[in-house]
Amino acid sequence: xxxxxxxxxxxxxxxxxxxxxxxxxxxxxxxxxxxxxxxxxxxxxxxxxxxxxxxxxxxxxxxxxxxxxxxxxxxxxxxxxxxxxxxxxxxxxxxxxxxxxxxxxxxxxxxxxxxxxxxxxxxxxxxxxxxxxxxxxxxxxxxxxxxxxxxxxxxxxxxxxxxxxxxxxxxxxxxxxxxxxxxxxxxxxxxxxxxxxxxxxxxxxxxxxxxxxxxxxxxxxxxxxxxxxxxxxxxxxxxxxxxxxxxxxxxxxxxxxxxxxxxxxxxxxxxxxxxxxxxxxxxxxxxxxxxxxxxxxxxxxxxxxxxxxxxxxxxxxxxxxxxxxxxxxxxxxxxxxxxxxxxxxxxxxxxxxxxxxxxxxxxxxxxxxxxxxxxxxxxx
Amino acid sequence: xxxxxxxxxxxxxxxxxxxxxxxxxxxxxxxxxxxxxxxxxxxxxxxxxxxxxxxxxxxxxxxxxxxxxxxxxxxxxxxxxxxxxxxxxxxxxxxxxxxxxxxxxxxxxxxxxxxxxxxxxxxxxxxxxxxxxxxxxxxxxxxxxxxxxxxxxxxxxxxxxxxxxxxxxxxxxxxxxxxxxxxxxxxxxxxxxxxxxxxxxxxxxxxxxxxxxxxxxxxxxxxxxxxxxxxxxxxxxxxxxxxxxxxxxxxxxxxxxxxxxxxxxxxxxxxxxxxxxxxxxxxxxxxxxxxxx
Numbered sequence: 001x002x003x004x005x006x007x008x009x010x011x012x013x014x015x016x017x018x019x020x021x022x023x024x025x026x027x028x029x030x031x032x033x034x035x036x037x038x039x040x041x042x043x044x045x046x047x048x049x050x051x052x053x054x055x056x057x058x059x060x061x062x063x064x065x066x067x068x069x070x071x072x073x074x075x076x077x078x079x080x081x082x083x084x085x086x087x088x089x090x091x092x093x094x095x096x097x098x099x100x101x102x103x104x105x106x107x108x109x110x111x112x113x114x115x116x117x118x119x120x121x122x123x124x125x126x127x128x129x130x131x132x133x134x135x136x137x138x139x140x141x142x143x144x145x146x147x148x149x150x151x152x153x154x155x156x157x158x159x160x161x162x163x164x165x166x167x168x169x170x171x172x173x174x175x176x177x178x179x180x181x182x183x184x185x186x187x188x189x190x191x192x193x194x195x196x197x198x199x200x201x202x203x204x205x206x207x208x209x210x211x212x213x214x215x216x217x218x219x220x221x222x223x224x225x226x227x228x229x230x231x232x233x234x235x236x237x238x239x240x241x242x243x244x245x246x247x248x249x250x251x252x253x254x255x256x257x258x259x260x261x262x263x264x265x266x267x268x269x270x271x272x273x274x275x276x277x278x279x280x281x282x283x284x285x286x287x288x289x290x291x292x293x294x295x296x297x298x299x300x301x302x303x304x305x306x307x308x309x310x311x312x313x314x315x316x317x318x319x320x321x322x323x324x325x326x327x328x329x330x331x332x333x334x335x336x337x338x339x340x341x342x343x344x345x346x347x348x349x350x351x352x353x354x355x356x357x358x359x360x361x362x363x364x365x366x367x368x369x370x371x372x373x374x375x376x377x378x379x380x
Numbered sequence: 381x382x383x384x385x386x387x388x389x390x391x392x393x394x395x396x397x398x399x400x401x402x403x404x405x406x407x408x409x410x411x412x413x414x415x416x417x418x419x420x421x422x423x424x425x426x427x428x429x430x431x432x433x434x435x436x437x438x439x440x441x442x443x444x445x446x447x448x449x450x451x452x453x454x455x456x457x458x459x460x461x462x463x464x465x466x467x468x469x470x471x472x473x474x475x476x477x478x479x480x481x482x483x484x485x486x487x488x489x490x491x492x493x494x495x496x497x498x499x500x501x502x503x504x505x506x507x508x509x510x511x512x513x514x515x516x517x518x519x520x521x522x523x524x525x526x527x528x529x530x531x532x533x534x535x536x537x538x539x540x541x542x543x544x545x546x547x548x549x550x551x552x553x554x555x556x557x558x559x560x561x562x563x564x565x566x567x568x569x570x571x572x573x574x575x576x577x578x579x580x581x582x583x584x585x586x587x588x589x590x591x592x593x594x595x596x597x598x599x600x601x602x603x604x605x606x607x608x609x610x611x612x613x614x615x616x617x618x619x620x621x622x623x624x625x626x627x628x629x630x631x632x633x634x635x636x637x638x639x640x641x642x643x644x645x646x647x648x649x650x651x652x653x654x655x656x657x658x659x660x661x662x663x664x665x666x667x668x669x670x671x672x673x
Contacts, residue, residue, distance in 0.1 A: 253508075377619075
């Protein structure tokens with residue numbers, strides 16, 4: 001079958017975008033073909049722009065500051081490739097932007113793990129990384145890679161860090177003993193009515209309501225009891241926060257005295273001297289984050305970037321800066337005492353002590369539960 | 381004598397002059413609205429994924445689900461309260477600026493637009509430091525011994541209305557100011573000469589003649605408040621959400637673009653109806669006059 005020049009160029013673009021051909025070969029072949037065919041290439045400026053620049057989008061705040069300082073800036077200094085950065089408060093926000101943008105406009109995302117990885121997969125936004133180009137993946141815990149492979153055998157991301165959403169409390173108001181004794185029920189304690197916060201996120205809300213009703217968050221048998229518990233909490237909550245910065249602000253200004261919270265942000269708050277304690281109740285919500293390379297991104301540069309980020313020296317510096325343990329296997333890489341003392345740190349490298357969301361179970365309920373949570377949060 | 385017929389070039393001239401604006405309007409407003417309307421008939425498959433088959437499911441859900449109707453009513457109520465409070469708070473300064481003999485009147489008008497130089501989001505966030513538990517009001521009340529526990533002022537409907545008044549008051553003042561400024565001062569003098577007190581002159585002459593500006597301000601404040609979603613998000617709790625927040629969550633949280641498009645069209649149509657009703661009785665030119673002050 002005869003292939004048109006345009007079709008051939010489109011296939012070449014696909015190969016380049018998926019890492020099947022080097023940038024140099026791609027540009028040479030494309031330029032030769034374009035010159036001979038005398039046609040304009042819609043995607044040529046994008047491909048050329050990728051040579052000197054990579055786009056990275058993350059969660060902002062102290063987390064992105066650490067990534068920028070210890071990974072992105074050194075990467076630029078080493079390679080000369082500029083990293084343009086963007087931030088988001090909620091991953092749905094960046095997913096919406098990615099969906100509306102041209103392929104390649106958004107390239108590397110500090111994604112919040114397997115649940116969202118499934119959404120990117122459903123939206124056809126994943127690509128295939130060449131793992132041979134990321135030798136530092138050998139140091140990553142297999143237990144963190146496996147959940148991503150279950151969703152898409154050809155990886156489009158590298159696991160990067162992990163943490164928990166436990167319970168943070170104001171130590172001037174709530175003692176450590178009380179926090180440990182009440183556990184997840186502290187978030188629905190009428191004693192603190194009007195001083196309770198929570199993450200405005202369906203998974204977190206359903207997870208904690210399941211714990212509060214004595215159910216397994218990965219196998220909820222009575223969802224109505226969960227919704228009832230969420231309504232109960234909603235009526236005594238002061239504010240459902242929607243970003244790490246807002247969480248830290250609410251606790252620091254003492255607008256709230258107890259909330260579910262991201263372990264790393266609380267560690268940062270403690271370092272700033274805020275009177276804040278943190279516990280992970282039994283079956284606390286654990287999650288892992290990844291560096292996701294999107295379809296259409298310049299693969300060679302992006303793979304080089306994530307490999308640089310996974311380099312033990314870089315990953316350890318970032319982990320200490322953002323207060324989340326790295327995905328590096330502690331049985332293979334010597335981690336620092338500071339990292340070993342971080343909340344959620346797993347010294348075994350097997351992650352068996354942490355309870356992660358079952359991606360299959362949660363993704364099958366994601367749409368209906370998100371809609372219901374949106375309604376309940378607004379008084380429905 | 382018959383008027384000279386226009387040449388073809390003369391007839392084309394206004395359209396040529398209007399062309400850049402019309403093209404911009406069509407490309408950036410009419411076309412996106414049309415696309416959104418088409419989207420509202422698509423089928424939602426899963427978060428971020430929709431099927432391009434035509435269905436009325438989203439519209440049926442909107443018309444049959446009281447959840448959305450409740451938010452429309454709540455949005456109309458909050459927007460109406462905001463607009464009325466803006467009118468009550470905005471009239472005295474507008475009257476003062478229009479009537480003052482102060483030679484640097486421009487300075488007063490400048491003060492009105494100074495807040496626009498600061499980002500809207502930052503201005504909204506500033507209320508957290510005023511209404512919060514450690515904010516100015518609570519600290520002051522506690523230090524003076526008037527209260528022993530901080531009052532809950534933030535993350536309430538009152539805080540949302542306060543934030544929207546902060547944002548909308550200049551629009552109201554400018555509209556009323558333009559209206560009062562246009563009143564012939566001889567009418568007020570005549571009323572006083574004929575025995576009216578200062579209050580009667582205001583009530584019988586100034587107020588009726590400034591009503592078009594007041595109504596234009598009310599329309600503008602109502603429409604802008606009803607479409608607001610940032611202020612409720614920052615200063616309110618989730619229970620203080622307005623229809624704009626429901627749209628935002630449907631599109632950004634649930635990634636349900638078809639339903640979000642249907643809800644956006646609903647808000648657009650309803651606010652359009654309010655504007656049409658106003659135009660029928662008052663004329664929209666008043667609004668634009670106020671905005672161009």
